[in-house]
Amino acid sequence: MKRILLLVLFISVLKIELAAQTIPKTSGQSICKCAPAGWNTGYLSNRTYYGSLDKPFVGLLPTFPGTPVLPPIPSGESTFLGLYSGITQATISNLVIGQKYKFTYSVISAMIESFNPDYPNRNFTGGINFSVNNPGIGFNEVLAVHKHDFAGPDEEPIEWRTGVFEFTPKATTAILQVEIIQEADDDNEYGVVGLDLGPNTVVPCIAGTQAVPLKATSHEILCPETSVNLVSQFFGGLIPSGTELKFFTNPNHTGLPLSNLNVGAGTYYAFYYDAANNCYNQDVSTAKIDVTYKNCADVTQTLDISAANFSLGVSRDFVVNLYEINGSGTAGPVTFKIGKPGGFTITYPTVSGVSKIFGDVPNENGKWTFSENAGFITATSSEPIPANGQATIGFRVARKAGIAAGLSQNITITVVGGSGGELNTENNLSITTVSTN
Structure with missing residues (x-):
């Protein structure tokens, strides 16, 4: 009986793991002039040896370390995916159609200093483009585009930068493409861009994608009243489990949400917020509320x-x-x-x-x-x-x-x-x- 229970538990856990959305790891057991499993290009690099097209690798082995030694890798892995130019891609699997997902990444732009006169120093890269595409011939349906800019050839500090973007799939898989941005009119050689994806790179945002339902979109406060409650006067639905109802004075949920929902005249925007994954139902809210105030006669x-x-x-x-x-x-x-x-x-x-x-x-x-x-x-x-x-x-x-x-x-x-x-x-x-x- 104990073996049967353990087998059932193992199968249940396996089903959960299989059901979770996945993306290939950007790490491997050791550095090499090869891409991690699931990626079509790039080089497995570490903090000391971070690869590019021709160095510090000769053949499959590193010849000399990069300068400087890079900061610790955010995911805790010992290696990361080093990118030099062009586009690399991988498949995101086990997605739920119509579910919003949050994609979190870490990148670093590193200059490579050469000690060989035959190889000039390589400068910092201008930036990196992420795109999530619906699978199919040519990946011609783009689900999300996100650009991460670096400071520039002489300004970029050697540190890992974290970024976030969101996408909503139309199939159970999606194609992630990562493109290195290099200035077309710049004759400089470019260094390495490091990409690090942790275990929680792709997580569902339970705030969803639908606008917050409103039973009214405008209201005039009549003197002698001085305020109106945003929830009781305007909200027209049920808050989804695991989310919070938030209001902002801008449509992009920048700054802090309102702490007092008894408000005066102004324009307000409603959002569902998933606190566990720090994401909102909409990047730009369409749940707009206009509140006006009628003065008391005098x-x-x-x-x-x-x-x-x-x-x-x-x-x-x-x-x-x-x-x-x-x-x-x-x-x-x-x-x-x-x-x-x-x-x-x-x-x-x-x-x-x-x-x-x-x-x-x-x-x-x-x-x-x-x-x-x-x-x-x-x-x-x-x-x-x-x-x-x-x-x-x-x-x-x-x-x-x-x-x-x-x-x-x-x-x-x-x-x-x-x-x-x-x-x-x-x-x-x-x-x-x-x-x-």
Whole structure:
């Protein structure tokens, strides 16, 4: 029974290993003027002897070491694939069609210093191109292209550089091609480019390739609210197992994701993120969200009258002007109150007409309702005041009979705080003094 269990376990592990995506190793047991198994060109090199077309190998054996000794190989192997020119390729196997994969590599550009006058020094290589291709005649369907640039002939530090790119296969295999970039107009001889692929070179990105589903793509925050939640207002799906929902203020997920998802006005982009493999569902998010903000209305008032001194028996028109000054139309009825001065009578028409103030001024009394008590006249709008707009309401004030000369009293205009959706009460009061003579 124990042997059967061990056999079943062995077969299960074997199936898992076979199912994992694979790419030929860039290492071998020893250096040689030959490519590692699974690669069509290149030279097995190590930190001391890193090969090129004609040196430091003669035949199959190294003749002298390179200069300098290279840094440790990132994968921990003792050898790597040395490339001099042209294109080398290998097959990536056991892929899942439509699954996004993350490809991680390490490369180094090394100058070869010659001690033989017959062989000039070899300078640093300009760069290296990676392409992943769908298998078939000519590999004419490119799935991904990635370029790794080196600093230049006199600048490149001798160190391994790590890079990452992604691809999504359309078959269970794909062809990786690696091309050395050399300047066409440069007569220099070039040194070696080292390629090191570790055991986790090709890993699946479980964030997938589909855009984050949105149930809405835009929203206007209405005053007095100041924020909206990106998840509850916009997200329209289920977060895939093993991933996280992230939001950025750019479509390329550069910088840090938002930590506070209660946001104000702006443009935001949603991503699925696979933290285990450090990859996103999209390089450029198409899940775009636009958030705008509608300011609170701010209503202030003035009183216009042609003269403020009243003789016995005199009455005059005046108007109350209400202005929206914050660029947002009022929401709901606007209400203001006029305090009643004891020595004067204030009346008003309930239909629109013309008030006589330095000429004819149209009023909008038909759009307002009026009520009063012993201390105040209250007027309430039936229509909103538009953004940066104005409403004009007409009244008439008369000196009461029997009021002696020399009296001064105030007509106060107060916009009721919060009416019409406005919140700023600091500019809601105006005072005009009228007097008798």
